[in-house]
Amino acid sequence: MSEPTASAANQRVRIKFCGMTRVADAAAAAALGVDAVGVVLTDKSKRFAGIARAREMRAALPPFVTLVTLFMDDEPGFIAQAVAEVQPDLLQFHGSETAQDCVRYGVPYIKAVAMADGAHPAELMRMHPQARGFLLDGHASGEQGGSGKTFDWSMASVSFDRPVLLAGGLTAHNVVAAIRVVRPYAVDVASGIESAPGIKDLHKMRRFVAAMQEIAENHSAGK
Helix, strand or coil: CCCCCCCCCCCCCEEEECCCCCHHHHHHHHHHCCCEEEEECCCCCCCECCHHHHHHHHHHCCCCCEEEEEECCCCHHHHHHHHHHHCCCEEEECCCCCHHHHHCCCCCEEEEEEHHHCCCCHHHHHHCCCCCEEEEECCCCCCCCCCCCCCCHHHHCCCCCCCEEECCCCCCCCHHHHHHHHCCCEEEECHHHEEECCEECHHHHHHHHHHHHHHHHHHHCCC
């Protein structure tokens, strides 16, 4: 089993709540202590929020909570507009974007890896040397994230040269097991904290954060 991607052995696992469509849900996530909030800006997604709503979420988030905007093979002009108006901290690309496509906006980015295909992410990592990290998701190539599908976590239980975010079907019930196998830098959850696509369930959000806190407490106790 590999060591955690983060440099420190006691590095806590970060939390990203993704697919936000309501300002109140984004504010609730921040109040629960999540590290990042994801807003989908590709209209291919059932969780599409739009630029105006993303701006509202940006304004509602307190300091030190990262706003991530998601795109999937969108027009460069639209992405540039979103970057200018929303001012996200991080971009996330889920399509066939090249490294040149991703860096042109001058904002740090992460690239999603479709793990359902069974391919090792090493090749995509090589193709994106400037990516700050990689999101390992349970969907297949060409599909959207947030599918609620898990993948064989053992495929990701190797060492990577940059931070890995684990996604795909995570819930409060399986995230502990997933982290034990993958030992990621962060976990990313959308469907696992929802009552419907894009509509977050506060109780599920709380349970997910509680599960993550239990992991941190057990680690501190040496369990």
